[in-house]
Amino acid sequence: MSLPIVRTVADLRAQVSAWRQAGLRTALVPTMGALHDGHLTLVRHGRELADRVIATVFVNPTQFGPNEDFSRYPRDEAGDAAKLASAGCDLLFAPTVDVMYPAGFATSIDVGPVTSRWEGAFRPGHFQGVATVVTKLLLQAGADVACFGEKDYQQLCTIRQLVRDLDIPVQIEGVPTVREADGLALSSRNAYLSPEQRQVAGQLNRVMRGVIDRLHAGEAVDAVLSAGTKALLDAGFTAVDYLALVDALTLEPLTVPAPGRLICTARLGGVRLLDNMAV
Template sequence: MTQVIRTAAELQEKVAGWKRSGILVGVVPTMGALHDGHLSLARAARAQSDRVIVTIFVNPKQFNNPEDLTKYPRTEAQDLALLEAEGVDVLFAPQPEEVYPEGFATTVSVAGVSEMLEGAKRPGHFDGVATVVSKLFGMTQAGRAFFGEKDWQQVQVVQRLVRDLNIPIKIIPCPTIREADGLAMSSRNVRLTAQDRSRAPALPNAMQHAAQSIRSGVPIAQALEEATAMIVAAGFGEVEYLELRDAETLREVSDLSRPVRLLAAAWLGDVRLIDNIDV
């Protein structure tokens, strides 16, 4: 049975006991509303760790839009049942005051890789991510952390954070899990209307089209322009960005001499979808 723990002190006491026995601890940080993408991370953690902690914390510091924070789905009882079925050892679900107690005054900021794309569109978002991830790593004392590649930029931010601050944890990126029609799984997908849900696969489809075009020699700007037009024609609203970037630094690229990633963010109704693919 999955044990629910809500305080850092109780969690650290349990983890300390595990570590005294030489047990390797894996953690999967989430904001809840779990889907099969999250569960794939739990399975990876189970395969590569002796004990698995899944955290559920809807982090207010990474929402630059208060309305988005309010609307974010919270389904802890359902999530717990899913985690028990996966054999997760601990669900760590702290209250906001446990993570950010009165007087909390520290912000962790990762320069460079956090400043473009999502960072430019959502000011303060990655400061919130870096701060809460630092807290969760300290609270759980895990040796490995598992993150989905759907949030590619987030993975790069976390990897830079760990390297720069010498945090003794190994970051394990895991492949994006998709629906049968290609849409990347996301907790926000449940907010799509039935009509918009039917349109949503146009985003990954257009991205695949752009990737194939770029690989075949079509100029990058032309391929991205054609893919953007496809997304809009499918019924999307604003395409905030569709860009080819260096896979690690996320800097702009003009050729395929280094590993690159195609990243996108677009609005469908009042839901903002993000995605990325290898090129």
């Protein structure tokens, strides 16, 4: 069965309106394509919360920095559409850049302190790009619920803050990270890893689980994080951008063991791998 695809906001809204008039609830799953089982889990989760599921595929240029991988980001619409159909998706919204950012477009949204550390510090402007495109997608679709992966945890926190602050009428659902057998979080960028790098990549989550065990045992936060960073470098990671215990909502660092979130970005050559877990 082939998946219906719309490319304009008018066509998208017409479908959501028709469903709403028929008494059906709609879930939205925004993606940048290059879909893997993590995305398909979002679609299946959306189906549990709503009667119809719309996925969006849009590689958003405004959330990439000038030296990042926008132009080489993997794109495969036909493959994505087939995967979405098999997961029970009802509609694909795949707009062009001109539809999302017509000539004269000028607005940007800043979600404040939750965006300033961690990924925000390493990728200036990234979360303004995310916040602006997510606002547009949410308002274009007018869905009842929208599903985002916990894998990009700071992004999820940013979107929750954005939706609350601007009173966007949608329910935001965070969906747990899907992992490979060795613990590696699924990510479209894993495709960039060489076979040797892929072996190292699995150590990221293993080291993080070790850090959490030591935090749960009451060891000092600073010492445990330093040891975790050293373990990642010893395992073969090129650099550790950050490994931090943070408040689960504000993402401010925690200096004593407390319920929160362990977040990490480690590099393998030019590839940045993100992961996070509840503490």
